[in-house]
Every structure is written in structure tokens, then in C-alpha cells.
Amino acid sequence: MSxxxxxxxxxxxxxxxxxxxxxxxxxxxxxxxxxxxxxGGSGAGPGGSASRDAQVIDVDGLVLxxxxxxxxxxxxxxxxxxxxxxxxxxxxAAAGGFxxxxxxxxxxxxxxxxxxxxxxxxxxxxAGLVDVxxxxxxxxxxxxxxxxELGLMARSRARVRVFSDDGRCVSDARLMRRALDYVKAFGxxxxxxxxxxxxADSAACCHExxxxxxxxxxxxxGVAEEVVVARDVMLARHxxxxxxxxxxxxxxxxxxxxxxxxxxxxxxxxxTPHHLALGTExxxxxxxxxxxxxxxxxxxxxxxxxxxxxxxLIDAVATDHAPHARHDKEHAFPDAAFGMLGLETAVGIVxxxxxxxxxxxxxxxxxxxxxxxxHIAGLTDQGRPxxxxxxANLVLIDPSAPWTVQASASQSLSxxxxxxxxxxxxxxxxxxxxxxxxxxxGAVRGQFDIEELS
Amino acid sequence: MTRRHLLSSADLAxxxxxxxxxxxxxxxxxxxxxxxxxxxxxxxxxINLFFEDSTRTRSSFEIAGKWMxxxxxxxxxxxxxxxxxxSLRDTVKTICAMSVDALVIRHxxxxxxxxxxxxxxASVINAGDGTHEHPTQALLxxxxxxxxxxxxxxxxxxxxVGDLAHSRVFRSNVITLGRLGARVTVVAPPTLMPSGIGAWxxxxxxxxxxxxxxxxxxxxxxxxxxxxxxxxxxxxxxxxGFFPTERxxxxxxxxxxxxxxxxxxxxxxxxxxxxxxxxxxxxISAEAAxxxxxxxxxxxxxGVAVRMAVLYHLLAGSDAPSEKAEAx
Numbered sequence: 001m002s003x004x005x006x007x008x009x010x011x012x013x014x015x016x017x018x019x020x021x022x023x024x025x026x027x028x029x030x031x032x033x034x035x036x037x038x039x040g041g042s043g044a045g046p047g048g049s050a051s052r053d054a055q056v057i058d059v060d061g062l063v064l065x066x067x068x069x070x071x072x073x074x075x076x077x078x079x080x081x082x083x084x085x086x087x088x089x090x091x092x093a094a095a096g097g098f099x100x101x102x103x104x105x106x107x108x109x110x111x112x113x114x115x116x117x118x119x120x121x122x123x124x125x126x127a128g129l130v131d132v133x134x135x136x137x138x139x140x141x142x143x144x145x146x147x148x149e150l151g152l153m154a155r156s157r158a159r160v161r162v163f164s165d166d167g168r169c170v171s172d173a174r175l176m177r178r179a180l181d182y183v184k185a186f187g188x189x190x191x192x193x194x195x196x197x198x199x200a201d202s203a204a205c206c207h208e209x210x211x212x213x214x215x216x217x218x219x220x221x222g223v224a225e226e227v228v229v230a231r232d233v234m235l236a237r238h239x240x241x242x243x244x245x246x247x248x249x250x251x252x253x254x255x256x257x258x259x260x261x262x263x264x265x266x267x268x269x270x271x272t273p274h275h276l277a278l279g280t281e282x283x284x285x286x287x288x289x290x291x292x293x294x295x296x297x298x299x300x301x302x303x304x305x306x307x308x309x310x311x312x313l314i315d316a317v318a319t320d321h322a323p324h325a326r327h328d329k330e331h332a333f334p335d336a337a338f339g340m341l342g343l344e345t346a347v348g349i350v351x352x353x354x355x356x357x358x359x360x361x362x363x364x365x366x367x368x369x370x371x372x373x374x375h376i377a378g379l380t381d382q383g384r385p386x387x388x389x390x391x392a393n394l395v396l397i398d399p400s401a402p403w404t405v406q407a408s409a410s411q412s413l414s415x416x417x418x419x420x421x422x423x424x425x426x427x428x429x430x431x432x433x434x435x436x437x438x439x440x441x442g443a444v445r446g447q448f449d450i451e452e453l454s
Numbered sequence: 455m456t457r458r459h460l461l462s463s464a465d466l467a468x469x470x471x472x473x474x475x476x477x478x479x480x481x482x483x484x485x486x487x488x489x490x491x492x493x494x495x496x497x498x499x500x501i502n503l504f505f506e507d508s509t510r511t512r513s514s515f516e517i518a519g520k521w522m523x524x525x526x527x528x529x530x531x532x533x534x535x536x537x538x539x540x541s542l543r544d545t546v547k548t549i550c551a552m553s554v555d556a557l558v559i560r561h562x563x564x565x566x567x568x569x570x571x572x573x574x575x576a577s578v579i580n581a582g583d584g585t586h587e588h589p590t591q592a593l594l595x596x597x598x599x600x601x602x603x604x605x606x607x608x609x610x611x612x613x614x615v616g617d618l619a620h621s622r623v624f625r626s627n628v629i630t631l632g633r634l635g636a637r638v639t640v641v642a643p644p645t646l647m648p649s650g651i652g653a654w655x656x657x658x659x660x661x662x663x664x665x666x667x668x669x670x671x672x673x674x675x676x677x678x679x680x681x682x683x684x685x686x687x688x689x690x691x692x693x694x695g696f697f698p699t700e701r702x703x704x705x706x707x708x709x710x711x712x713x714x715x716x717x718x719x720x721x722x723x724x725x726x727x728x729x730x731x732x733x734x735x736x737x738i739s740a741e742a743a744x745x746x747x748x749x750x751x752x753x754x755x756x757g758v759a760v761r762m763a764v765l766y767h768l769l770a771g772s773d774a775p776s777e778k779a780e781a782x
Contacts, residue, residue, distance in 0.1 A: 209649055
């Protein structure tokens with residue numbers, strides 16, 4: 001890679017790499033050029049070889065992680081640009097510490113052809129804040145009948161590797177089996193929205209249990225997820241292919257994953273911050289901001305999901321960031337749209353639930369939110385170790401900067417934020433995509449002066 | 455009682471329920487007069503906003519408002535919400551921009567009244583929201599039962615039978631009857647029980663059963679029912695496969711001629727309630743519906759008095775109703 005005209009070296013001094021002891025990092029031409037012990041301004045250490053005009057930022061005590069990777073984002077473009085665009089969603093992602101997102105296929109038109117995939121990919125490149133990798137639909141128009149052009153999407157400029165009908169389940173066992181078989185040819189993976197439509201139809205909107213009974217809301221029982229997860233791991237074993245379970249939400253699914261992984265079946269899974277942190281009881285007031293699919297589950301499920309993430313049975317945290325126009329959330333609860341925002345708050349929630357109580361180290365957070373999702377999605381330049389020669393996709397996190405989430409202060413175009421008013425213990429300080437600062441303290445490139453970076 | 459909305463039966467503590475029922479008694483007396491009109495709500499505007507078909511509840515609220523001299527207007531908003539693109543919030547904000555004092559809302563979605571109450575300044579009265587609640591129905595049932603059972607429901611055993619899963623009448627009744635000290639047993643086949651009812655019943659202190667005859671034939675006299683309430687079974691439920699055939703449902707859960715005779719042998723003149731509309735021959739036989747102990751029409755009559763009382767308590771301030779009545 002040739003060096004861009006005008007690009008400056010960046011010297012990050014005193015960062016706690018993966019939460020460990022402080023080190024200095026020299027970033028040159030979008031890559032990590034040198035790493036060393038604190039130079040202390042003596043001219044020794046990696047700072048010594050920085051060019052004269054290197055930008056130096058002293059980040060004493062901030063945690064440096066590889067840029068976060070989100071396996072599950074809805075960017076709404078094309079089709080619902082009033083709710084989110086690739087550009088605004090990229091901004092929310094960068095502000096949240098992400099350097100790559102997988103953009104789900106349920107747009108209008110659906111991402112079921114190479115043309116739409118390349119369009120989304122190009123919009124991401126144009127926004128330039130995170131790498132936007134389109135997810136391809138498994139079936140044409142997400143209809144669950146015929147395979148979409150998986151191979152052409154894989155061979156396109158967008159190099160699609162993750163396929164999902166997310167929002168809908170690939171219900172037909174034969175179609176699922178064919179998809180799993182077919183994507184082996186190009187190392188693809190099927191990300192499944194596990195929901196048996198006969199056990200939880202499209203009206204189902206509240207975890208089935210005592211509260212759904214009391215509230216009179218159509219129940220979405222955990223078993224409707226678990227039977228599909230169980231079927232799919234058997235299909236993965238039968239086909240020798242890879243299946244990924246999107247937004248796992250129940251303790252029963254965790255048990256299936258435990259068994260399947262013990263058998264050596266190629267199954268991976270993600271969990272959202274909201275399924276880890278928010279419970280069914282939030283539906284008591286019928287506020288559609290808490291309406292999401294799969295629904296918020298009871299405490300016992302949340303605890304099982306947390307344990308599974310710590311144990312590694314669940315591989316990754318993914319946001320399922322799902323922006324909606326305000327009027328689509330202002331219907332009666334059963335008629336309102338499913339989904340909630342998540343990109344800007346994800347690492348804060350993970351820190352609150354896991355790092356604070358000592359359940360996960362920052363290195364493990366880097367695994368669950370960067371390395372593992374990058375690996376699942378087949379991204380070779382994301383989720384890499386922080387080492388010399390690696391792409392400088394990085395995030396600096398201030399581990400002792402509590403802040404209160406304000407729905408109105410978001411890079412997203414939408415405001416369906418379930419975290420509004422919650423205090424989070426850590427804050428994303430700055431995000432770097434191939435060495436370039438894309439976000440700084442909630443602002444994205446263009447909203448802050450690069451010279452202010454400190 | 456200073457309350458703006460009536461969204462759920464759980465909103466009302468026992469003393470509030472008692473106060474409404476006492477007021478309803480005064481209102482019931484007014485109903486028997488030749489001139490029924492009270493000036494209490496003169497100049498107030500009440501909108502009956504019905505997103506779902508209703509005959510008895512809508513007309514009951516309308517008559518209640520008119521007898522209290524309020525201007526009552528009915529709006530049938532069926533199909534004017536999500537399907538046409540207007541949000542529920544826009545619909546109710548638009549209506550309330552016309553200086554409305556109270557919105558009486560019937561909606562096919564559970565929780566709709568709770569949501570509306572967040573958005574408007576008017577009083578919101580839940581006239582039935584989806585499969586959630588129907589608080590004024592529970593109040594009128596309690597009123598009717600008190601009249602038949604000697605004024606108090608403390609320790610009385612009320613059996614509610616039918617499609618509990620989809621019944622807002624059951625959900626409100628189990629709360630209000632519980633507030634008044636009644637023992638409640640609810641009976642349905644497992645497929646028509648709401649999810650999680652075991653934990654719910656344990657927490658709220660009511661009983662559940664799958665076998666109606668066991669409940670009606672209670673061995674111990676103390677467990678015998680003091681009243682039985684049959685719930686409507688919607689024929690649409692058949693398509694959901696909740697039970698095999700109507701015949702089988704009636705055999706297990708209908709108040710048939712035979713079951714009524716058997717029940718009368720144990721508890722003569724047991725009050726029989728039904729919120730209507732009835733499926734004669736399915737959940738209730740003609741003999742039971744028209745029995746001398748049937749209070750089904752009394753329920754309807756009580757409905758007007760109870761709704762007058764609710765409007766009075768929410769809209770008319772704290773003056774004693776009898777004084778207002780005298781003043782007219």
C-alpha cells in the first residue's frame with residue numbers, strides 16, 4: 001500500500017493495550033508500525049522514529065482494543081432512509097467503537113443480488129467511517145422459497161460471506177439444508193433468525209410466560225427458538241457446513257449450543273446487549289421502545305446468556321441495531337415495529353455487565369466484540385491482534401468515564417433507544433479505521449477538528 | 455378519590471372500588487326515576503373512541519354520559535390506525551386537540567389505553583383493550599354479585615369458566631373480585647389458559663382448574679361456588695386448534711341443562727353471569743341463560759350505573775354524588 005499524500009504518522013502514547021500495561025503505538029500508512037514501552041519523551045522507544053509532523057496523543061490510562069465488529073446491524077438503506085442510512089448508521093457505529101459492521105439484508109429492495117450488495121458496499125465506502133459488509137439474503141425477497149443468488153453475491157465486489165433472512169426464519173428445512181450445502185463452495189455461513197413460525201407467529205411480541213398472560217400480549221415462547229437451533233445444528237452436522245445463530249435469547253438455546261459444540265459441530269452464536277441486560281418486565285408499561293424480536297426474556301435467560309458468553313459457548317456480542325422512524329413505534333404495542341438501537345451503547349453495556357464485575361477481561365471483550373465476529377464473518381483485516389504490521393483498526397476506551405445515555409444525542413437518525421437515561425461506566429474515546437480517526441468522544445469525522453484529538 | 459385514568463382494574467384499591475360501587479348504587483336509583491338526567495357533567499365532552507366493534511359497552515358508556523349531561527360523541531375508528539398509516543398517537547392527539555375531557559377507548563390491541571394515557575391530557579377510560587382488561591365490566595360484575603349475594607363478597611366463591619387466554623373480562627374480574635375479598639376459581643382447558651397462569655394464580659391468590667365438574671361438585675360445602683360466570687368462546691378460536699370441536703367444548707365446559715340441574719341441586723338459585731354476547735348452545739345453554747337465577751340482564755343494567763359512577767369519580771371532583779343528585 002502506498003503512503004497517502006498528507007497522511008501523518010500517529011503516535012498513541014500510554015495506551016493500555018487490551019487493558020494491560022501501558023505502551024506506545026506508532027501508526028503509519030494505516031498500519032501499526034511500532035509498539036514499545038512508554039517513551040517518556042526521551043526520544044527513545046517507538047516515538048523516536050515518528051516523522052516530525054506526527055500527531056501525538058497522550059492517552060494515559062485509556063484501554064486500546066482492536067476496532068469492534070458488529071455481526072448484526074440494520075442500516076435501512078436502500079428503502080427506509082428516513083430511519084437510517086448507510087452513512088448515519090456508519091456514524092453511529094464509529095461513535096460506538098466499531099470499525100466494521102455487517103449490514104442485514106432486509107432492505108427494500110432486499111439484498112438478494114450482487115447489484116444490491118455492491119450498492120450497500122459502495123455506500124459504506126463512500127461514508128468511510130466503518131467497513132460496511134452487506135449480508136446477503138438466503139432466499140429471494142426473504143420469501144423462504146428459493147435460494148437467492150448466493151454465489152454471485154459472494155463473487156461480487158462486496159465479497160459477501162454471511163447470508164441471512166434475518167427478520168424471518170429460514171423455516172423450510174430443505175431450503176436451509178441446500179443453503180448450508182451451497183455456501184461451502186465459497187466459505188460462507190448462514191446466520192439464522194431462529195423462530196418457528198407455527199410456535200411464534202408474526203404477532204408474537206412478548207416472551208411467553210406469566211407477564212404475557214397478565215398483559216394479554218401474544219406470547220413468543222423460548223421453545224420456538226430452541227427447536228430451530230436444534231434442527232439447524234443437526235443440519236450443520238449433516239452438511240458439514242457452518243451455521244451461525246443470530247441473537248440467541250434463551251437458556252434452552254444455550255444448552256443446545258453446549259451439546260453441539262461438544263460434538264464438534266461448526267456452530268457459532270451471537271447475543272445482543274439487550275438480551276443480556278434487559279428483561280421482560282420492561283414491557284409492563286407497553287412502551288414499544290422495548291418491543292424487539294426475539295423478545296426480552298426473563299432473568300433466568302439473561303443469566304444463562306451471560307454465563308454462555310463468559311464461557312465462550314456464545315462466541316460474539318452483536319447489536320441487532322434496528323432503527324425505526326418515530327411514527328413506526330407510535331402504534332399500539334402489537335402493531336409497532338420490532339427493534340431497538342444498539343451501536344453506540346454496546347461496549348458500555350458489555351463493560352458494565354462483564355468488565356466491571358471481573359467476568360471478562362478487556363482482552364476477552366476484544367475477542368467477543370472484535371476477533372470472534374471478524375472470524376465468523378470471514379473478515380481478514382478486522383479483529384486482528386494489536387501487533388506490528390496489522391491494520392490500525394483500533395478503539396480507545398476510557399474505562400472510568402461514566403455517562404448517561406441520551407436518546408436525543410445519537411448519530412443514528414432514529415430515537416428508539418431502550419438505554420435512554422441509563423448510566424454506562426465506560427465511554428468510547430476515539431475510533432481509528434486504518435489509522436484514520438473516525439470518531440472522537442461521540443462526534444464523527446467532520447464533526448470534530450482532528451487537531452483537537454488528545 | 456383523585457384519579458385521572460381508569461386503565462386497569464389494578465389501579466383501584468379496595469376503598470376505591472367500594473366508593474365506585476356505592477356511587478353506582480345512587481346512580482342506579484336515578485335510573486329508576488322518570489327523569490333520569492343529572493347535571494353533574496354538563497359542559498364536559500366525552501369521546502367514545504372505539505377501534506373495535508361493540509354494542510353494549512359503547513351504548514352503555516353513551517347512555518351513562520348522557521344521563522349525566524355530558525356531551526358524548528361516538529367515533530368508530532376501526533381500521534383507521536396502522537392499516538391506513540396513521541399512528542395511534544396521531545389519531546388520539548388529533549381528537550384531543552378538540553378539547554376533550556375524557557376518552558373512553560376500546561381497542562383490539564392490549565395496552566393501547568396505557569399508551570394513550572401517556573400522550574393526552576384527557577382522562578382515559580379503558581373500555582376493553584385487546585386480551586388485556588375491561589375494568590368497568592369487572593366493576594359491574596362485582597356490583598351485580600354484591601346485589602345478589604347480600605352486599606358483601608368477602609369469602610364468597612366465584613367460578614369463572616371459559617376462554618381465559620383471550621378474555622379481558624377474566625383478567626379484570628380476577629383483580630376486582632380479589633380486591634373485594636372473594637375467592638376466585640378459574641376453569642378452562644389447558645389450551646385456553648393464559649401462559650404462566652400457575653405462577654400468576656399463586657402470586658395473586660386465585661385457584662385454577664381443568665375440570666369444571668370437580669369444581670362445581672366440591673365435596674366440602676365451604677368450597678361450593680356462590681356464583682358462576684361463563685365467558686364467551688369465540689368461534690374463531692376453532693381455527694387456532696384450541697379445542698377439537700364445539701361439541702367437545704360444551705361437554706367439558708358448557709353450562710348445559712344437565713350441569714345446571716346438577717348445580718341447582720347443590721346450590722339453589724346460584725347467580726349465573728355472562729358478559730355477553732352469548733353463544734347459546736356453546737358455553738351456555740338456553741336453560742341456563744334464561745334461568746331465574748341468571749343475572750345477565752341485571753349486568754347490563756348495572757353497566758350504566760357503574761359507568762356513571764366511574765365518570766363521576768374521574769371527572770366530577772369530590773362532591774358527594776347524592777348532593778348532586780338532590781340538586782337536580
